[in-house]
Amino acid sequence: MFNRIMVPVDLTHADRLAKALNVAGDLAAHYGAHLVYVGVTASTPSSIAHTPKEYGEKLAAFAKAQGLAAGATAEAHPVTTHDPAVDLDPALVKAAEETGADLVVMASHIPGIADHFWPSNGGTIASRARVSVMVVR
Numbered sequence: 001m002f003n004r005i006m007v008p009v010d011l012t013h014a015d016r017l018a019k020a021l022n023v024a025g026d027l028a029a030h031y032g033a034h035l036v037y038v039g040v041t042a043s044t045p046s047s048i049a050h051t052p053k054e055y056g057e058k059l060a061a062f063a064k065a066q067g068l069a070a071g072a073t074a075e076a077h078p079v080t081t082h083d084p085a086v087d088l089d090p091a092l093v094k095a096a097e098e099t100g101a102d103l104v105v106m107a108s109h110i111p112g113i114a115d116h117f118w119p120s121n122g123g124t125i126a127s128r129a130r131v132s133v134m135v136v137r
Contacts (some may be wrong), residue, residue, distance in 0.1 A: 003031075003103055004100050004101045005028050005032055006104045007037050007038065007066075007104075007105050008037075008104070010112065010118045011039055011059065011062060012046075012047060015066050019086065020107035023105055024070070025071075029070050032072075033072065033103075034075070035067055037075070038058045038076075038077045038079060038095045039077075040081055040088055042080065044053045057074065059076040059077075059078050062076070064102065089125060091137070093128045096125075103131060104125060105134045106122055106133065107136055108120065108135045
């Protein structure tokens with residue numbers, strides 16, 4: 001049913017993504033799908049990496065470990081933007097197209113008062129992507 005599953009990840013908060021990572025891994029193992037872990041970073045130094053190249057290497061190591069844990073093939077797809085806070089949603093929608101994903105599995109957040117004013121990333125991706133999106137809470 002699914003061949004390429006895109007999993008957006010924020011390496012800064014990887015510990016909060018366990019449920020979504022497990023769902024993506026289980027689906028990949030069940031369908032024999034390939035996992036594509038997408039991370040969005042800036043070209044400026046961050047708490048995760050000093051350069052986009054270093055970020056890509058860390059994302060690749062993360063993808064490899066996740067793929068091994070799930071028993072599926074996996075790859076990393078790092079995306080560098082000017083301002084990830086502003087460019088995150090369009091960058092993820094574009095990455096879904098670039099990677100050839102036919103499913104996006106992403107973590108949600110606990111809804112709060114701010115959701116009445118700003119849409120969630122998962123909701124925005126689900127409304128704009130041309131593929132199925134599973135938001136895991």
